[in-house]
Amino acid sequence: MEPRSPVVFDVREHRLDNGLRILTLEDHSAPLVSFQIHYAVGSRNERPGLTGISHLFEHMMFKGTDRRPPEQIAREVQASGGTLNAFTTTDNTSYFENLPAGKVELAMDIESDRMAHLRIDEANLKTEREVVRNERRVSLVNTPVGLAEELMLSLLFDSHPYRWPVVGWDSDLKQISLQDCMDYFRIHYAPNNATVVIVGDFKTEGAVVLMRNHFGEIPSQPAPPPVVSYERPQRGEKRGILKKVAQAPGFVAGFHAPGWKDPDWPAIDLIETALTTGRSSRFYKTFLKPGRVSAISVASGLFFGTIDPSLVQVSVIAPPGGDIAAIEKEVWREVDKLAWEGLTQEELAKVKKQREASFYLQAESNFFKGVQIGLRQIRQGSWRGMNTQVDLWRKVTNDDLKRVGSRIFRTDNRAVVTIQPVSTEEWESFGPAE
Amino acid sequence: MSELKGLRMKPTPMLLLQSARGEAGAGGLVKLPPLQKADLPNGLRVIVVESHDLPTVAINLTIKSGSGANPPERPGLAGMTAEMVLLGSPSRSAEQIAEEVDSLGATLTSISTWDCSSLTSTALSSDTGRMLDFLSDLAQNASFPRKELDLLKQRRLNELKTKLDNPSIVANERFAEVLFPEHPYGHPPDGTAASVPATTREDLTAFHASHYTAGNAILIIVGDVAPAKIIDRVRIAFEKWQKGKPSLAGPEAPVSPRETRIVLVDRSDLTQTQIRMGHLGIARNNPDWFPLQVANYILGGGGFSSRLLDRIRVQKGYTYGLNSSFSARMLPGPFVISTFTPHETVPEVIEESILVEREFQERGPEPRELEEAKSFFVSGYPRSFETPAGIASALLEVELYGLGDRHIETYQNRMAAVTADLVRCVAREYFDTKRLSIVCVTKADEVRERLEKLNRTGIFGEPGRVEVSAFF
Numbered sequence: 001m002e003p004r005s006p007v008v009f010d011v012r013e014h015r016l017d018n019g020l021r022i023l024t025l026e027d028h029s030a031p032l033v034s035f036q037i038h039y040a041v042g043s044r045n046e047r048p049g050l051t052g053i054s055h056l057f058e059h060m061m062f063k064g065t066d067r068r069p070p071e072q073i074a075r076e077v078q079a080s081g082g083t084l085n086a087f088t089t090t091d092n093t094s095y096f097e098n099l100p101a102g103k104v105e106l107a108m109d110i111e112s113d114r115m116a117h118l119r120i121d122e123a124n125l126k127t128e129r130e131v132v133r134n135e136r137r138v139s140l141v142n143t144p145v146g147l148a149e150e151l152m153l154s155l156l157f158d159s160h161p162y163r164w165p166v167v168g169w170d171s172d173l174k175q176i177s178l179q180d181c182m183d184y185f186r187i188h189y190a191p192n193n194a195t196v197v198i199v200g201d202f203k204t205e206g207a208v209v210l211m212r213n214h215f216g217e218i219p220s221q222p223a224p225p226p227v228v229s230y231e232r233p234q235r236g237e238k239r240g241i242l243k244k245v246a247q248a249p250g251f252v253a254g255f256h257a258p259g260w261k262d263p264d265w266p267a268i269d270l271i272e273t274a275l276t277t278g279r280s281s282r283f284y285k286t287f288l289k290p291g292r293v294s295a296i297s298v299a300s301g302l303f304f305g306t307i308d309p310s311l312v313q314v315s316v317i318a319p320p321g322g323d324i325a326a327i328e329k330e331v332w333r334e335v336d337k338l339a340w341e342g343l344t345q346e347e348l349a350k351v352k353k354q355r356e357a358s359f360y361l362q363a364e365s366n367f368f369k370g371v372q373i374g375l376r377q378i379r380q381g382s383w384r385g386m387n388t389q390v391d392l393w394r395k396v397t398n399d400d401l402k403r404v405g406s407r408i409f410r411t412d413n414r415a416v417v418t419i420q421p422v423s424t425e426e427w428e429s430f431g432p433a434e
Numbered sequence: 435m436s437e438l439k440g441l442r443m444k445p446t447p448m449l450l451l452q453s454a455r456g457e458a459g460a461g462g463l464v465k466l467p468p469l470q471k472a473d474l475p476n477g478l479r480v481i482v483v484e485s486h487d488l489p490t491v492a493i494n495l496t497i498k499s500g501s502g503a504n505p506p507e508r509p510g511l512a513g514m515t516a517e518m519v520l521l522g523s524p525s526r527s528a529e530q531i532a533e534e535v536d537s538l539g540a541t542l543t544s545i546s547t548w549d550c551s552s553l554t555s556t557a558l559s560s561d562t563g564r565m566l567d568f569l570s571d572l573a574q575n576a577s578f579p580r581k582e583l584d585l586l587k588q589r590r591l592n593e594l595k596t597k598l599d600n601p602s603i604v605a606n607e608r609f610a611e612v613l614f615p616e617h618p619y620g621h622p623p624d625g626t627a628a629s630v631p632a633t634t635r636e637d638l639t640a641f642h643a644s645h646y647t648a649g650n651a652i653l654i655i656v657g658d659v660a661p662a663k664i665i666d667r668v669r670i671a672f673e674k675w676q677k678g679k680p681s682l683a684g685p686e687a688p689v690s691p692r693e694t695r696i697v698l699v700d701r702s703d704l705t706q707t708q709i710r711m712g713h714l715g716i717a718r719n720n721p722d723w724f725p726l727q728v729a730n731y732i733l734g735g736g737g738f739s740s741r742l743l744d745r746i747r748v749q750k751g752y753t754y755g756l757n758s759s760f761s762a763r764m765l766p767g768p769f770v771i772s773t774f775t776p777h778e779t780v781p782e783v784i785e786e787s788i789l790v791e792r793e794f795q796e797r798g799p800e801p802r803e804l805e806e807a808k809s810f811f812v813s814g815y816p817r818s819f820e821t822p823a824g825i826a827s828a829l830l831e832v833e834l835y836g837l838g839d840r841h842i843e844t845y846q847n848r849m850a851a852v853t854a855d856l857v858r859c860v861a862r863e864y865f866d867t868k869r870l871s872i873v874c875v876t877k878a879d880e881v882r883e884r885l886e887k888l889n890r891t892g893i894f895g896e897p898g899r900v901e902v903s904a905f906f
Contacts, residue, residue, distance in 0.1 A: 007488070027487070029485075029487040030816060030819065030820050031816050032816055032817060032820055062738070070748065071738040071744070071748055074737060074738035074739065075738060075739045075806060078736060078737065078738075078739050078806065078810045078814075079739070079805070079806035079809045079810060080809065080813055081809055081810055081811075081812065081813020081814035081815070081816075081817075082813075082814065083814070083817070098817065100813045100814070100816060100817075103813075126751070127748070127749075127750075127751035128751070130751040130752075131747060131751055131753070131754045132754070134706065134752075134753060134754045134774070134775070134776065135754040135755075137705045137706045137776075138602075138706050138754065138755075138774050141705055142601055142704055142705060142706055143599075143600070144596065144599040144600065244703075245701075245703040246599050247595045247596055247598050247599050248592075248595060248596055248599075277536070278532065278535065278536035278541075279528075279531075279532035279535070279536065280529070280532040280533045280535075280536040280537075281536070284532075285529075285532075288589070289585060289589070290585060290588075291585060291588035291589050291591075291592055293592075294589075294592040294593060294595070294596045295596065317596055319588075319592045319595070320592070320595045320596075346537070349537070350533075350536055350537045350539075353537065353538065353539035354536060354539045355539075356539060357490075357538075357539030357540065357556075357557070357558050358539070360488050360489065360490055360558070361488075361490055361556050363488060364487070364488055364490065364820070364821040364822065364823075365820055365821055366820065424701075424702050424703050427703045428702070428703065432705075433703075433705055434705070
């Protein structure tokens with residue numbers, strides 16, 4: 001394999017006087033542009049009693065402004081041939097408009113309008129609260145592993161807000177008030193707490209002038225209170241059981257792991273790839289191909305690497321009637337093998353190439369490039385990791401994999417929740433599932 | 435991308451942005467860079483498009499037969515065949531294939547839709563030749579090892595079981611069954627607990643022999659490649675592929691059910707009801723496809739711009755998500771409204787949906803709605819061409835459904851020409867609220883009586899049938 005120099009992303013950085021950060025990456029290969037605003041707030045900034053407010057508030061951001069009635073934002077963007085949406089994670093809340101080139105100012109107008117002049121009231125909070133509770137049921141409660149994952153997080157983390165789901169607890173969703181929402185908005189939705197990323201077919205110079213026109217007058221706010229919680233080292237395995245109506249047993253496990261900025265993160269990426277990416281991966285060959293499990297996955301971080309230390313998650317669904325205890329043991333045997341013995345030289349070269357190729361393939365889309373830039377800025381503290389990422393993967397050695405793997409994949413460092421299938425009658429006997 | 439150190443790169447724009455003409459709106463017209471097309475003597479159609487932004491390539495080898503070609507007693511056959519193609523040839527074992535693909539950092543997957551089976555690959559462009567040799571070997575020489583077939587059946591059976599824990603998928607499949615009781619479109623494309631074990635190696639080799647032929651295939655390559663060189667490489671790799679029989683008889687067009695039928699699939703542990711309601715829609719080559727896209731967008735396909743989401747989510751708060759769509763296939767596929775709601779509000783969601791739909795049929799679109807919908811499709815069209823894989827699938831659609839060489843360049847003007855009258859006409863012709871197939875995956879106890887009551891109100895015209903069906 002001939003060595004290649006990595007692609008360099010020529011991101012330009014600007015900052016307005018009110019603290020708003022602007023990151024631009026021109027790409028004139030298609031007449032399209034992705035505009036994104038990433039707020040440095042997510043469920044890690046919440047407190048018990050207000051869990052889920054980040055995500056609920058994301059919904060409220062579509063409810064209109066002084067000059068835009070509810071949901072008009074979506075209509076305007078779509079009428080310009082664009083798409084828009086938003087997503088909330090543990091560490092960020094991000095809004096984006098993917099537009100035809102030449103329409104980028106519409107996104108600036110909308111995002112500055114709702115940052116400065118959002119209008120929300122009791123009536124639309126009432127509707128949106130039900131929409132979000134409905135979303136929680138369909139995307140968490142009624143899914144194969146949602147409730148087990150929720151339980152695992154609450155076991156793994158003692159004191160850090162990563163212990164509750166981004167969508168929040170239903171009991172909190174019922175209580176969050178309009179005043180809570182307005183306080184939340186004032187504290188976190190300020191220009192100094194946001195990063196705008198623009199990727200695609202536009203000119204940076206002109207875009208920065210327009211940005212200043214639209215956002216320049218919005219006052220900055222005192223910095224939001226820092227998240228001070230941290231996890232103590234775990235002293236012994238934690239285990240739980242989740243009984244639900246299911247075709248097959250399964251388990252969801254989490255291992256404490258560092259945050260995205262940690263120098264060991266590239267090794268974690270490669271471990272994840274070696275275990276689960278492609279049909280030559282270890283988990284595929286050992287478990288999926290012979291049908292010993294129905295599904296198995298490894299996910300490091302929460303959506304990407306996180307600001308604070310979080311986890312590496314392993315999820316398994318057994319075949320119907322499968323012996324989940326035996327399967328779990330085999331899974332840990334396979335994980336230990338990697339953690340203590342590392343990879344073969346061929347495997348190491350392979351997983352590096354897989355990572356690199358998928359990094360390039362993602363970079364085909366303005367949207368994904370923008371998300372990488374924005375989330376790195378918020379979660380790693382700088383977008384610059386975009387340009388060192390491939391080199392960092394290339395430098396990982398087998399010793400790194402063993403050192404990092406054997407530190408993370410310890411029994412004492414994990415929480416495991418087993419999914420135990422039960423009858424509908426037994427499920428109902430537990431009371432309502434919310 | 436402004437700099438690619440050490441990589442060959444020509445700043446050829448993928449799409450030329452032209453100033454808008456006529457009614458096409460402000461987004462610029464899509465014009466693909468010249469593509470190279472070649473038909474090999476054995477009938478294989480080859481299309482190559484250059485795109486030099488990144489050192490990557492998308493390759494799509496498509497067989498023009500999919501799950502629509504499954505025999506009635508063998509649902510899942512097309513999908514299993516496509517999967518088995520990746521699992522062995524005389525010169526490569528399944529393990530070798532997997533190692534080879536992964537060590538290139540490439541991806542190789544099989545996808546079966548109703549109308550085709552595709553082997554798709556993404557790779558670094560420097561590996562294009564190797565991937566082509568590879569695909570050529572697999573498509574022509576697949577050896578269907580028995581051992582691999584046994585394992586595949588086991589995996590499929592596991593997947594069929596675990597799928598039952600996903601109420602949304604169950605709702606989709608049961609809806610298809612209710613709408614297409616006698617047609618391949620009504621059988622699950624992944625097969626059933628009966629069909630998967632019954633499928634023999636001979637079924638697969640027979641399907642492969644009759645469908646995996648050069649004359650029934652399209653090869654599309656998009657990426658950082660030199661077309662003339664690539665076409666030469668394709669000629670060498672694929673010249674020995676058999677042409678196959680000229681045309682294969684597909685299934686007959688499906689027939690619409692005559693009455694409303696409401697099926698409650700009972701799962702009392704669920705806290706939400708999954709709802710699917712719809713009827714027979716259109717084939718992809720239907721000339722009314724353009725106005726119908728606009729009509730569906732306004733009704734339920736356009737997210738917050740659509741009337742159904744506005745009424746059912748924004749005004750009523752009954753749901754988090756709702757979508758309507760025409761699945762336009764070789765033969766008429768379904769039109770379906772998909773949503774979910776708490777059990778208590780199921781009758782309201784169904785009733786409101788029908789009322790919204792009827793109002794739309796009666797009055798047609800508001801001028802603002804029409805303009806916004808058209809603009810969404812016209813100005814948004816370039817988004818389909820952002821990545822090599824996107825370009826490949828747009829070109830495949832044109833080839834597969836015979837949409838004509840000028841489809842892509844005329845798309846925006848044809849969409850822009852859609853009028854309010856036309857939208858109202860097609861809404862009246864193709865939406866039908868009196869012969870609905872409705873499937874609710876739900877707690878039947880809680881919902882049945884109220885749906886029977888709704889049925890008696892005459893909302894469906896002639897009252898339909900309400901049935902409860904076991905989940906498992």
